[in-house]
Amino acid sequence: MGREIFYFLIFPGILFSGIIGGLLSWFDRKITARIQFRQGPPLLQPFYDFFKLLIKETIVPSKGSRFTFLVAPILALFGAATAAVLILLPALGINSGFNGDIIVIIYILNIPSITYIIGALASGNPLAAVGASREMKLILSYEVPFLLVLTSIVIKSGMSISVSDIISVQIQDGAFLGSISGIIGFIVSILCIQAKLGLIPFDIAEAEGEICDGVVIEYSGTPLALIKLTKYIMLLAVPSFVLTLFWKGLALQGINILWAVLKILFVVLLLTLIRNTNPRVKINQAMKFFWVWMNLFAIITVVLSILGL
Amino acid sequence: MSLKEKIFKKSLWLFHLSAGSCNNCDIEILDCLTPRFDVERFGMKLVGSPRHADVILVTGIVTKKTKPRVLEVYNQAAKPVVVVAVGACPCTGGIFAEGYNFAGPLDKVIPVDVYIPGCPPKPEAILAGIVKFLNKK
Numbered sequence: 001m002g003r004e005i006f007y008f009l010i011f012p013g014i015l016f017s018g019i020i021g022g023l024l025s026w027f028d029r030k031i032t033a034r035i036q037f038r039q040g041p042p043l044l045q046p047f048y049d050f051f052k053l054l055i056k057e058t059i060v061p062s063k064g065s066r067f068t069f070l071v072a073p074i075l076a077l078f079g080a081a082t083a084a085v086l087i088l089l090p091a092l093g094i095n096s097g098f099n100g101d102i103i104v105i106i107y108i109l110n111i112p113s114i115t116y117i118i119g120a121l122a123s124g125n126p127l128a129a130v131g132a133s134r135e136m137k138l139i140l141s142y143e144v145p146f147l148l149v150l151t152s153i154v155i156k157s158g159m160s161i162s163v164s165d166i167i168s169v170q171i172q173d174g175a176f177l178g179s180i181s182g183i184i185g186f187i188v189s190i191l192c193i194q195a196k197l198g199l200i201p202f203d204i205a206e207a208e209g210e211i212c213d214g215v216v217i218e219y220s221g222t223p224l225a226l227i228k229l230t231k232y233i234m235l236l237a238v239p240s241f242v243l244t245l246f247w248k249g250l251a252l253q254g255i256n257i258l259w260a261v262l263k264i265l266f267v268v269l270l271l272t273l274i275r276n277t278n279p280r281v282k283i284n285q286a287m288k289f290f291w292v293w294m295n296l297f298a299i300i301t302v303v304l305s306i307l308g309l
Numbered sequence: 310m311s312l313k314e315k316i317f318k319k320s321l322w323l324f325h326l327s328a329g330s331c332n333n334c335d336i337e338i339l340d341c342l343t344p345r346f347d348v349e350r351f352g353m354k355l356v357g358s359p360r361h362a363d364v365i366l367v368t369g370i371v372t373k374k375t376k377p378r379v380l381e382v383y384n385q386a387a388k389p390v391v392v393v394a395v396g397a398c399p400c401t402g403g404i405f406a407e408g409y410n411f412a413g414p415l416d417k418v419i420p421v422d423v424y425i426p427g428c429p430p431k432p433e434a435i436l437a438g439i440v441k442f443l444n445k446k
Binding site: 038044045048051057209211217218219224 | 313317319320344347349350352355356357358360387388389
């Protein structure tokens with residue numbers, strides 16, 4: 001019991017992934033600034049943001065549902081932390097002895113998005129309701145291709161649904177990224193996690209200039225700080241999940257630490273470059289993009305992996 | 310300076326409120342976000358909702374029509390919040406001080422922390438005002 005609580009709160013859980021995710025978020029902002037020939041924020045900026053939000057006043061909208069509004073960010077944080085633990089334990093080479101965790105991870109990775117929807121609808125703000133409906137449609141769009149890509153991974157790893165087995169198959173036979181179906185699947189899953197993390201071009205649910213931060217419009221103070229922390233944790237957890245599926249995970253022994261850091265920075269760099277070179281799409285365009293094109297590529301991935309390519 | 314105040318000043322999120330301006334000061338505020346001036350190096354960024362705001366940048370004279378709106382935005386913002394009057398109009402009324410729809414300078418409506426005069430203030434002047442505020446106390 002004590003070990004599980006340690007896992008959840010300290011090592012791969014809230015504290016560790018919050019700090020690393022905050023640094024990744026700084027990396028994202030700094031690269032964005034350098035692309036635009038700006039200087040960018042200082043290294044500790046994500047943590048200043050987080051602690052500043054903790055000392056601010058918390059306002060609860062009078063027309064909303066107080067309990068649901070305040071509980072939603074806590075559930076989001078717990079969901080993200082659980083996902084981080086389940087992803088990072090096998091990725092870092094610690095065997096959790098849990099078979100079939102890939103299915104649990106798929107479910108738990110959706111909890112933050114769903115709690116954003118619940119919190120937004122509980123706030124009683126019309127713009128938040130618009131954001132919530134967009135977030136809902138976005139989940140429906142990106143989940144199908146992501147699940148198809150996961151199916152191809154399961155087929156390639158010999159019908160194994162445990163993350164540690166998938167990693168050990170890759171260590172024996174080489175990373176899945178080395179095959180044709182692996183490359184197509186990697187591209188599809190990068191675009192899916194772009195939508196999952198709510199980054200431009202798929203930040204439709206939080207469009208700043210359009211619906212004023214959408215789902216988080218009514219949050220202030222501590223609940224907003226928890227949502228920020230959730231976003232930092234997701235920025236570490238989701239890219240590590242993709243790395244686990246396609247690129248042998250993040251082993252932390254000796255020189256491998258350097259490789260692990262470089263791999264995760266590479267994926268975040270890809271996300272940042274996509275985010276800085278594309279305008280925001282409309283929700284119907286996003287749904288068409290995922291349902292037609294990404295599904296097509298994901299089905300090709302599945303077929304290729306059945307053929308063994 | 311206490312730790313709380315230090316953290317607060319390291320991460321100021323700006324909300325931009327136009328209370329009936331001629332759009333000149335608004336453009337100069339947007340200039341501050343461009344690569345040449347880049348306020349993000351101080352940790353500042355524009356936010357869309359007054360709930361997230363730490364700083365409310367008010368431009369333009371407060372007219373009789375916008376006075377209740379300014380008050381409402383100020384009441385919606387999570388405290389502590391800093392109010393900055395950008396330009397001559399919210400500071401004193403400027404050339405519109407004699408106008409029939411003028412509802413008093415901004416500090417008659419809500420408490421103001423920083424005054425940045427000018428018509429419009431240059432981005433350098435806005436940055437100088439921000440730096441003076443950050444170094445206060």
